[in-house]
Amino acid sequence: MENWEKLSKKPWAEVRQMQDRKLRAFIVNQIYPYSPHYRRIFQELKLDPYKFKGVQDLVHLPFTYKEDIAPTDAEPAKHRDFIIRPDEEVSEKYGHMAKLSPYGGKQVVDEKIYDYKPAHIHFTTGRTAKPTPFVYTLRDLETIREAGRRLLDVFALSEKDILVNAFPYAPHLAFWQAFFAADSMGVASLHSGGGKVMGTQNLMSAVEMMKATVISFIPGYAYYFLRQAAEQKRDYSSVQKVLFGGERVPPGLKDKIIALLQEMGAKNPQVLATYACTESRLAWGECPSHDSYGYHTYPDTEIIEMIDPATGEHVAEGEEGEIVYTALDWRGSCLLRYRTGDVAKGGILYTPCPNCGRTVPRITANLQRKSEFKEFDLTKVKGTLVNLNNFFPLMMGHPQVVEWQVEVCKRNNDPFDLDEINLYIAPAAGVNIEELKSDLRQKVIRDTEVAPNQIIFLPAEQVLARVGMETELKEKRIVDNRPQK
Numbered sequence: 001m002e003n004w005e006k007l008s009k010k011p012w013a014e015v016r017q018m019q020d021r022k023l024r025a026f027i028v029n030q031i032y033p034y035s036p037h038y039r040r041i042f043q044e045l046k047l048d049p050y051k052f053k054g055v056q057d058l059v060h061l062p063f064t065y066k067e068d069i070a071p072t073d074a075e076p077a078k079h080r081d082f083i084i085r086p087d088e089e090v091s092e093k094y095g096h097m098a099k100l101s102p103y104g105g106k107q108v109v110d111e112k113i114y115d116y117k118p119a120h121i122h123f124t125t126g127r128t129a130k131p132t133p134f135v136y137t138l139r140d141l142e143t144i145r146e147a148g149r150r151l152l153d154v155f156a157l158s159e160k161d162i163l164v165n166a167f168p169y170a171p172h173l174a175f176w177q178a179f180f181a182a183d184s185m186g187v188a189s190l191h192s193g194g195g196k197v198m199g200t201q202n203l204m205s206a207v208e209m210m211k212a213t214v215i216s217f218i219p220g221y222a223y224y225f226l227r228q229a230a231e232q233k234r235d236y237s238s239v240q241k242v243l244f245g246g247e248r249v250p251p252g253l254k255d256k257i258i259a260l261l262q263e264m265g266a267k268n269p270q271v272l273a274t275y276a277c278t279e280s281r282l283a284w285g286e287c288p289s290h291d292s293y294g295y296h297t298y299p300d301t302e303i304i305e306m307i308d309p310a311t312g313e314h315v316a317e318g319e320e321g322e323i324v325y326t327a328l329d330w331r332g333s334c335l336l337r338y339r340t341g342d343v344a345k346g347g348i349l350y351t352p353c354p355n356c357g358r359t360v361p362r363i364t365a366n367l368q369r370k371s372e373f374k375e376f377d378l379t380k381v382k383g384t385l386v387n388l389n390n391f392f393p394l395m396m397g398h399p400q401v402v403e404w405q406v407e408v409c410k411r412n413n414d415p416f417d418l419d420e421i422n423l424y425i426a427p428a429a430g431v432n433i434e435e436l437k438s439d440l441r442q443k444v445i446r447d448t449e450v451a452p453n454q455i456i457f458l459p460a461e462q463v464l465a466r467v468g469m470e471t472e473l474k475e476k477r478i479v480d481n482r483p484q485k
Contacts (some may be wrong), residue, residue, distance in 0.1 A: 004146070004150050007298075007299070007300060007360065008360050022328055023328060024054060026329050028049050030334075031334070032049040036081040038061075041062065045060070045062075047061070058303065058337060059314075064336060064337055064339065065338075069279075070130060070132050071132060072130070079132050082335060083334075084116065084330075084332065086116060114137070115139050117138065118137060119141060120141055120176075121136070122136070122173055122278055124172075136332045136333075137332045139331050140332045147177070147180075148180040148181025151283055152184075154296050155214075155272055157185065157214060158185070159187055161188075162187070162210055163213075164190045164206055164212040164214070165178040165191045166222075168197070169191075173245075173278050174218070174245040174276075177282060177283045178243075194218075195469075196471065203225070204228065207229075207239070208234050212239060213239065214239070214241045214242075215241075216243040216244075216245065218245070218247060219249050220247065220475045221475070222257060223260075224464065226261065234264055238266075239261055240269060240270065241269065241271075242257055242261070244272070247474070248392065249273040251397060252397020272287075273365065274286075275363060281330065281332075284297050284363065287353060292365035293353050294362030294363055295362060295364075296356075296360050299328075300329070301330065303326040303328055304325060305323075305324040305326070307339075317347060317348065318348075320343060320345050321347050322343050323342045323344055323348075325340055326338070344364045345366035346364030349364065387448065391404075398440075399428070400427055401436075401440075402427060402428050403426035403467065404424065404463065405424040405477055407422040408479070410481075423440065424466060425440070426463040433457055437457075
């Protein structure tokens, strides 16, 4: 990897030249010889890897989709074809080299083990497909550590900070990126595993006792956790930053989190978000500011394209587009032109960040996170195509909504009857229920173009049980309970 301090200040034209150079080498030396899937693509399309000049030639490759990678009953090992690995002929060659020289051969073999042997695995949290493994080699673990150091550098953390990592303990990116980031920077850390592992009460006490300056969360759990802590009048005056990952973060939710922290004594706390997907194998962050200037990427580890979701054509800088990810100089599981399904409303920017001055590309923070609930995207409800993801910013950011769940079902549980949408709401204390119901109904119609059939008010504990707080890896905010025909 490049020197981050120098890379983050380089003019964009120089960074693009670096990407061109690295991509040419990556395709010729790694992708074409060692990636079974992409070698087939090159051969089927009669593409000459040696003629790739740089990023502009990526358009000659087809997009990669989640269904290309996800295991199925018929093909349980599909993901293996995306792992960069020497074939038997290459392995035999290295074996002969080891026999020829007891020292030199061993060194060659050790280098290949470092580069190619899987040493760590993450899984997607697949909802419509089986979880997909993504492997890291020893070389990749060095990359994710460096990416973590960069992430904390963007967040303006230092080795003097104290971090409580409250991401759920699982083979998923959020927990492990926080772990490797703290490890790389030398930040004193408690990697708690979240409420399911350590228990919410113990975790609350740990933040208070350790005088944590930074806490990292899944957004939905953070709001629940901090509400409980505020009710118990915890002293969180040491907390300076809350880092979010795993879900998108509406501005209204940031405001709620800041208000709770201030209630517990925090001075000028900041709520900062990350953007990542398992396929990217690392996370990007937004630099500290009241306004978000976008997620600062690492252009020596990936290439980000922004395309029109309907046509697949590139959009101009700053225009809304779907994020397309290409690995650059990784090993293990590597994807080229992977369509994330996530749409950045303000596209990608190449101008220096107005807040920190870094010149690396920035993905704008207003994201439509389609990939998390893809099976609900543009679901037909009551005969109308509805983007149920629009419930997230509405409900998460509403100042009078404490907890919520959206249920899509059939009237009388009859698969041939009419669709219904039910909202389960835990309101804030002292709220006028009829006024809140009217306000929610109007805003749901405005944002989704359908009216909820019922708005059901429940105690927070009952809504929390419905969404699976502390029992599910990701809360079940939107559930489709329509029976199959």
